[in-house]
Amino acid sequence: MNRKQLWVLLLGSVASLMAALDTLVVSTALSSIRRELDASIAELEWTVNAYNLSFAVLLMTAAAAGDRLGRRRMFAAGVALFTLASAACALAGDVGTLIAARVVQGAGAALVTTLALALVSTAFPTERRGAAIGILEGVTGMGVALGPLVGGAVADGLAWQAIFWLNVPIGLIAVPLALRKLPESFGPDGAFDFRGVALVTGGTFAVVWALVRGNTVGWGSPETVVTLVAGVLLAVAFVRWERRAPHPMMPLGFFRSRAFSAGNVAIFCTFAALFLAVFFFAQYLQTGLGYGAFEAGLRLLPWTVTLFLCAPVAGALTDRIGERPLMGGGLVLQAVGLGWVALVAGEPYGAMVPALVVAGCGVSMAIPAVQSSVVGAVAPDQIGRAVGVNSMMRELGGVFGIAVGVAVFAGAGSFASAADFTDGFVPAVVAAALISLAGALAALWLPGRAPTPTPVERRVELG
Template identity: 70%
Template structure:
């Protein structure tokens, strides 16, 4: 029955079947397999991205229903983002070792089961725990979706595919407040999570049947590397999340930040010495990889600040309900969906740097415009042009930087590059919100509409600053099309990688 169902058509080109070995490259993937990889990766990524901020407009309802405190409510958001961030790199390593399709399916199953657990939570502690498990599934989904899509498409078409994937993913992040508000207002907050269950159960058999398996070059899991990067990311993210509540100079925050930094330094030291690194440090010799990861960090920092505060401004200052606020963000969110695929086409023609620089410049202009006009009693229509400009800017930037990072490594190492990039994305989002909330608290607060507006304006300028830092990082990207793409197979293969491929062939 599954064979009779076809995913939506996307244009195909004449790609000869020239890939060799057990993990055939993108050139060997037939057009139908490419479509399934893109459709299934996009559906799963949409669910995971949606849940990043889906509870933001339903927090009031959850607080009343579960009798939770403000700090407990904060953790219903942060528990997901924290486990998501710290597990992105290990997720890539697990996919390389045990199979990207297999671990993608495991992640989808975990995410689906955890969504049901969230909906069934009878108290806030159970909800927080289930959200943390959701983050584990989301880390596997998001990292391996990018790896599977990147591996399925040849270098000359990878930008288009990533643009489509990132358009859907960006839409999920931006629609989180809208969906959460609509469901909480029309049904019950539990349905925010129940909606994931039938989608996940329907997608699982197609993942297992329609996607080919692929592995990375590693013969063994780099357990010390997994432990060090997990501890390092956890320490840094914990410090960012707890900074506003515990105080940025507190022993808890400073200690967590220092411990995290020490673990990350130990991770870099270990990866330079182990024969089978989870993240080869030689990746950072590539300007496309290093600058691309810096650029995506600041891009997501600016984007998450905008998502986090714009929905609140529409409700607190302009007086709209959760659903009304979400609907009025549509001029912004729609651009994320429609412009990203176009940007993916353009990046294959003109290169990553022009799109990244122009995109983040537009994001800075849009957020600065909003900051300048924001005031109590203003009309919503005055915000629409700025929302469109900011949305188009982010839509241009994200596919460009993703293409730069995955195009900077060999085909077999795409999973590792995607994992590193995913971690930088999530850390950027957490960092952006943490800094902007601190700026908001110092300039205003929730006491009055005027006080909130003052804080919102300051937070918007923080988003502008992150966007301008993204412009600087984008200027460091290679300037010509094709300069970031690495050859599909190295001219002098590493013996350890060949041995890993041979083991993969024997295991299958």
């Protein structure tokens, strides 16, 4: 790894960690925010959803902007926007201001995560890309999983504003370093696809809105049905436009590749199961087993540390043996671990530990393989667009998983008591395991890949 590649990986990982951490970090600090800002339950929900909504909606737009205006430039702009919005969150004097700042923060996160992956994928050659993506995704996965721990620490003594102030000095250092140290890269030449951006943004927003609001207003309510139908219609209009657009933001030819299509289905299922599990595990440890918020975060470490440690190894193995065995096997392991958690629910915490390790190893195997599959299916100058599609599928999967989990939980349990919570927790986690298995089935569609030859094998071939 040369110095330029090291800077790309370092800055991409740090910025992605910030963005990933803020996906769920607020969830265990909601009680403190409710007391200080006098927020209602609905307003508290939007402090979480506002970030995820703008994040998911703008991912493909972020990729298009990076391709057109420069990935380094837009990555630095995303870090700057995220940093300013973090300061605005910390300074918010009322919940409305906090929600608005979270929307802007999500927009910055969309630029950061999409373009970090594009920059890393472009900086490393094919035979080393999996390892680099494994490191990036290991750090990013740690951010998602550590969200409840950091939020729990805040909820148990620190001011909730510290969640957001933490991002500010990191961002102030990262922006000038990104502009100085990262190489600039662009996507294919062509005009900016404004109509495509408008259609995909509107369609994604409508679908995500329906998923987020369905559990609150009812899945058969006019609001949910109308927004979902509108989202589907806009998505159809987007596909029709992209077929004839002179410079499409998402070439539909991508989906002729089995590697690209299978990878995107797999990443949707992977993050649906992961976000569902993150959302409920911390609450189960608190409501079902009686731990405090910070104690619950600490008890998730066997899972979160596994995510951080295994992803780089899995990324390197992807370069050696190909994506399909790691993608499929990892999702099966995640399903086994989640099913195991459901089986031991209600027992002392120690019974969960091996299940958490298995689930963490599984998702750590799957994510780098999926990312390598997707970016490896397109030409180098198309990587930004491919990453935008893949990142959007990740976030949509996360929103979908939480929505499904909450619906399943509400049908079987409640927060009335530890036993009632466990009654809902078990089927919700089973749903996550089934979603993981659906992703494993998608991985079977992935074409096989010949292993990368070792240096000795290369010398034999050349000799």
